[in-house]
Amino acid sequence: MLPDAQTVAAEAAAHLIARIAGNQTRPAICLTGGSGPKALYALLGNSGYRSRIAWDRVHWFIGDERFVSADDPRNNMAAAREIFLDRCAPPDNIHPIPTDARDPDAAARLYERDLQAFYGARRLDAGRPLFDLVLMGLGPDGHTASLFPGDTALTETERWVIGVDHAHVEPFVPRVTLTLPALACSREMLFLVSGEAKRDILSKVMAGADLPGTRARSNGVTTWLTDAAAAGRTA
Numbered sequence: 174m175l176p177d178a179q180t181v182a183a184e185a186a187a188h189l190i191a192r193i194a195g196n197q198t199r200p201a202i203c204l205t206g207g208s209g210p211k212a213l214y215a216l217l218g219n220s221g222y223r224s225r226i227a228w229d230r231v232h233w234f235i236g237d238e239r240f241v242s243a244d245d246p247r248n249n250m251a252a253a254r255e256i257f258l259d260r261c262a263p264p265d266n267i268h269p270i271p272t273d274a275r276d277p278d279a280a281a282r283l284y285e286r287d288l289q290a291f292y293g294a295r296r297l298d299a300g301r302p303l304f305d306l307v308l309m310g311l312g313p314d315g316h317t318a319s320l321f322p323g324d325t326a327l328t329e330t331e332r333w334v335i336g337v338d339h340a341h342v343e344p345f346v347p348r349v350t351l352t353l354p355a356l357a358c359s360r361e362m363l364f365l366v367s368g369e370a371k372r373d374i375l376s377k378v379m380a381g382a383d384l385p386g387t388r389a390r391s392n393g394v395t396t397w398l399t400d401a402a403a404a405g406r407t408a
């Protein structure tokens with residue numbers, strides 16, 4: 174448990190830099206949406222951190238996307254691009270979910286192909302991680318990425334990416350999400366959870382309630398970075 178959201182971001186940056194340094198060929202980072210990672214993204218673009226990342230080698234993916242155009246402020250990759258990626262990463266190393274596809278399912282299939290081309294195989298091998306680091310948030314209902322409680326998406330074993338119709342959940346648009354097996358195929362999964370609004374759901378997940386945030390696990394290491402407000406303690 175860390176004192177505050179800014180410390181969570183700094184600790185997450187340290188994990189990310191270490192994971193990138195640990196892969197001397199082509200590290201792959203899977204980013205997340207929502208407001209939680211924005212302080213981390215701001216740090217990564219700051220000179221002190223920026224100089225510690227081998228930008229030419231790192232590839233940036235996104236764990237889930239809202240099915241809105243690439244420049245819509247609700248687009249998860251657009252937020253990451255605006256805060257740091259467009260200034261720091263070569264364009265060919267940024268892998269957005271193509272929301273200009275016909276529909277979420279078509280976008281999911283195209284992204285699955287992008288991931289498979291990067292991985293060099295069409296089947297995931299638990300012993301060979303797709304991602305060096307996967308960032309995750311936790312929604313107030315226990316969702317993570319765009320995997321919502323009770324969804325059939327949670328039992329998907331073959332597909333790496335799927336379209337989901339969650340137009341009834343904030344921000345009320347369909348979504349595209351990586352599946353649990355694709356997210357699990359990672360050296361580390363790093364949850365970033367801060368703020369008092371996350372207190373109840375975080376305690377349920379920590380108690381093992383059957384929620385997407387509980388089911389999402391890396392085949393490698395799963396780390397939770399939480400602040401005092403979310404953990405319900407004083408710093």
Ligand SMILES: O=C(O)[C@H](O)[C@@H](O)[C@H](O)[C@H](O)COP(=O)(O)O
Nearest residue numbers: 206207208209310311312317318
């Ligand atoms: O597209 C999204 O909304 C997400 O990727 C989602 O899973 C998010 O990470 C959680 O809802 C936490 O969001 P906050 O960080 O805004 O609380």
